[in-house]
Amino acid sequence: MALVSKWTDQRVEEIIGNLLRTGVMLSAAIVMIGASIYLLRHGLSPAGYHVFQGEPNDLRTVHGIIARSIHLSGRGIIQLGLLLLIATPVARVAFAIYGFAAEGDRLYVGFTIIVLAVLLYSLAGGS
């Protein structure tokens, strides 16, 4: 019995591992597309990160980032790729809930829900 559940663990982990890598590669591809647009349009402008200003509001929220990406803004599309990247570990935690539930491990379903809640709270603009 213990052996079977160990195998399930390993199997679920492998699927999740591949999923994560796909997520990272997809987000890198999106960032590169955004980068080409951004560099073509603004490549020759002066770069300035010495003074902190903070990003405009529509580069801070999921809603704003999607809206800018639809308008093919280079910075918007890069930010969309970064958002997808931040979402990959969140998806990983969400899948772990499924894995633990499939094994009937209610204790760890509970722990994983706590972790997921903290992540979603942060992404939703908490604290």
Place this chain on the structure above:
Amino acid sequence: MTVIVFTVLVAIGSFCAGLLGSLTGLGGGVVLVPLLTLFFKVDIRYAIGASLVSVIATSSGAAAAYVKEGFSNIRIGMFLEIATTIGALLGAYIATKVPSHAIAITFGVVLLYSAYISRRVRPKSEWHNPPDPLATKLKMNGSFPTPEGLRYYNPVRVPVGFSLMFGAGTLSGLLGIGSGAVKVIAMDHAMKIPFKVSTTTSNFMIGVTAAASAGVYLNRGYIDPGLAMPVMLGVLAGSLVGAKILVKAETKILRAVFSLVIVVLGLQMVYQGISGRI
């Protein structure tokens, strides 16, 4: 400097950071923030935001490889993540409240400490502990494959490990690093988890911890696409190349050189922080 020149230079620097970080096992994040603030004169909050993003990329990108080896313990990882993610939220919150020179000084001290840890001779972690009641209740006891068959291990001192992880999460959220060094100390030294298990489990946790603070940084406007783009792509490419050549490379000298670089950068961060230039 134009945007295109800046982007190319930052990408090259990030590639080197990712390559060295992966070859030495110290992570690229520790040198990224000093590189951006000291050489490119980037505001430290932008630098931390970009670094966090790259930490997620390397952690998630390497997960597939680690998982196949069958060393990581998902239960230990998930339980301790309660501590690291809440700590990360706290760290990100502190980062928005304290002046940037205080962050720079803290960063410098953490750099010096990581260099010290990496130079210390690792004791052979041949732990044979009797099962700990709390760890057993939390189903943390596990095994991993070795050439001589399965090796079993029993973690101990779960509350100490949990508290250290909270600290690791706070540092990660405050400084935008993976704080893998603190995580490995918590698991390896405090909880007596075998090195192979602690390093791979720590890699899995680093991405989730960084995501917890990255959300806050994004919402606060600290993640700039123009800066995060070359950093993330550079570090990711560097760490992937590093993982490929890791087997062949002579890492001992490399580790020594990299530790020296970290010490110099750490001293610079402390000095510039104290003199108010950051």
